[in-house]
Amino acid sequence: GGGEGGGQARPQGGGDDVEELLRAPGARYRGRVDTTRGGRRCQSWSAQSPHQHTRTPEVYPAGGLGGGHNFCRNPDGDTGPWCYTSDPQVRMEYCDVPEAELGGAPRGELVEGGTAAVAEGGAEGGAAAVA
Numbered sequence: 001g002g003g004e005g006g007g008q009a010r011p012q013g014g015g016d017d018v019e020e021l022l023r024a025p026g027a028r029y030r031g032r033v034d035t036t037r038g039g040r041r042c043q044s045w046s047a048q049s050p051h052q053h054t055r056t057p058e059v060y061p062a063g064g065l066g067g068g069h070n071f072c073r074n075p076d077g078d079t080g081p082w083c084y085t086s087d088p089q090v091r092m093e094y095c096d097v098p099e100a101e102l103g104g105a106p107r108g109e110l111v112e113g114g115t116a117a118v119a120e121g122g123a124e125g126g127a128a129a130v131a
Helices: 015-022 122-129
Strands: 082-084 092-094
């Protein structure tokens, strides 16, 4: 299993789907790690070589895949940031991203609608965050 464990990729039409995906670990990660745990360089998300894929900025507009970069991301609700590798023999690998960066914004600084979105306990509660 791995980066494509969701079966068919489906365009993110419904807000519920996007919200669901953004709750996954590292879904909001927007850092610049571009090598995998195995030390392989990431393939650009907009490229279809050496690996063809459907995890494109068009299919996953909320995934932070745009701009032609090759940084590790988690656009599809996987267990953490990953990327397709530039090694033709290895399709995808997970990336080691600093724990503090997984949320995409420093703790306590993610502001939505004028209020800090980080409550006591943060997002680690998992089920507690689901309304």
